[in-house]
Amino acid sequence: MNRRTLLGGLFAAASVPALSACASGITSLDSQGSASGGGGSSKGGVTIGTANFTENQVLGYLYAAVLQQAGVKVKVRPNLGTREIVIPALKSGDIDLLPEYQGALLNYLAPKDNSAEPGTMQNALTLAMPGGLQVLPYGQAADSDCFVVTRETARKYGLTTLADLAKQNGKLVIGAAPEVKKRRVGAIGLKDVYGVEFKEFKSLDSDGPLVKGALKKGDVDVANLFTTDTDIAANDWVVLSDPKNLIPSQHIVPLIADRKADDRVRKALARLGNVLTTAQLTQLNSQVDNDKKDPEDVANAYAKQHGLA
């Protein structure tokens, strides 16, 4: 992050009181509907924050590219941390916009909600929104959490579904990012829905080198990865199926502060959402992780190629 980004971010945060004063009359209604008009203004610039894994950064820069095309000034603050850290930053105004995932976000905001289908989830999300924030329409691309094992482990214990894990209670070690220990799409949910109890939970990272390295080395038996990771196929890992639908569909959905949600922003993000497919997103992730290209360059190239910028 460069100094200009930072100054811009601070400026954006500082301009919140001024803009929210104008928008306050309509903000409370705005937070009930994700498609209602007006209410915010992106004039002061939009600060996009991203979480601490590759795909979220790619998405952040994609948002930046399309917003810039629409004439909005953007700053990107990449790699801020986990959802648990980033969403409070969104609420407090340190950032304005965040690429989110339907199911995961819903679990974070309303853990008891059992919606599984994208349309119902969108409604549930809108209802669960904290004041001042809203979700924009979800895109067609989706990235879900998944739990994988190596081919050998699958053979050894006869694992094909998440339910099979319960037969090995107390024996297997799971590796995931630290926050997954407390999440429904994580240790908590696996226990509640499938009755799975692991021998140990190893705090690693979000589909990064730690968790994948541990799976390869055998330090963990089960790893929590993301479906858009090409390493799963490349290493012949087995994704355990989810018959009881613990893992909801996770279409990508922009989470934005009301004060910044104007028509320019909505249109630009909606166009991106309609164009970007899961397969394309997977490809972009691979370019960053495997080809070592910058997320910003990859995103800009994609946007240009698809007429979005």
Added chain:
Amino acid sequence: MYELFKNLGTWLTSGANWTGPDGIAHRLAEHLQYSLLATLIAAAIGLPLGLLIGHTGKGAFVAINLSSFGRALPTVGLVVLVFLAGGLSMLPVYVALVALAVPAIVTNTYAGMTAVDPDVRDAARGQGMRGHQVLFQIELPLALPLIMTGLRLALIQVVATATIAAYVSFGGLGRYVFDGLAQRDLVQVLGGAVLVAVIAVLLDLLLSTLQRFLFRHRTA
């Protein structure tokens, strides 16, 4: 604020938090293990180096400026670098911790050696003592207080920094800080931080008391 400290008290005193692989007892043990082993390795490298430079007088530049250089090393970068080079193991952690501890040991050992009264050295040589005899029978014992200070300072620094093991998935008290960050569980973060500070302070008190006792007969 009060709420936070009240919860911290609960976290520290609840029995369940002390048992199991993620329990305080286990993490504490891991943390001490990393710290003691790293300091030991650093001593094995730093003591001979400091003694040699102090005894021969050559390489004083190294001894004096090693601290500056060691302080400039970013531990996060070092850990990540060794991890990328050597894969997932405790090696990155130990490399970073040893790199942190060696300068303090070398600098203090060297200081201890140079503080030895040159007249005493001369007298020893005059008596016919050879180089290594002067070193081990005269210089080393006289330099011991400062050498011990160096070891103590190194250990405290290492204890305070051994939280980095959590950066690359290992244990120790850093696990609470890192997991607490990811889960936005501030009580856990505070718990980890408080435990590290307490251990560091206790070790410091213990070792400085030991030092004072061991050298109680020496004049300042």
Added chain:
Amino acid sequence: MTIDWSWIGDHTDDLTSLTISHLQAALTAVFFGVLISLPLAVVAHRVRPLRGFLLGFSNVLFTIPSIAIFVLLLPISGLTRTTTVIGLTVYTLVVLLRNTVEGLDSVPAKTKEAAKAMGTRPLRTLLTVEFPLALPVIMAGVRIATVMSISLVSVATYIGDGGLGQLFTDGFQRNFPTPVIVGVVLTILLAVAADALLVALQYALTPWKRRRA
């Protein structure tokens, strides 16, 4: 493990702005550290009962892991540069306090008495006699604090800041050593350069030492 030199060539802009951001954070922390530690040190030096407390408390602060301090500041100042600077200032403050007190301690009592005998008021003595004489030790503290601060900035990458430290998390996530190596080298170079500049500054500020040599 190889370095991708072309990556470095392609990213000189980013590297420059990261370095500037990094330096800005470190120097701001040293600045505030000096600002706060100077009056505190005078208090610790002159008020006997407070001395032990202030030094002891700051020693304990020093043992708290830096990442913990950054995280604990999040609810207060959010994911901002302010959090990073406050966190760094805690550490520079400890180092500067220690060294400034030591520096003031090292001023010979006789010198202070002579000033008093000449009728110099305490504040003037402090400014024109004690601080100049304590300067070498204080400057040593500023050097240590600056180098340490430059190294610590990278820890703030875990709260989304971190200057050159961002190269570490980036390289880590993508299994890409080049940014990490560049980050380590630049951080060290920055620290060494800052240290050298401060030595030059110290030399310039203490002309009486030069004349004797």
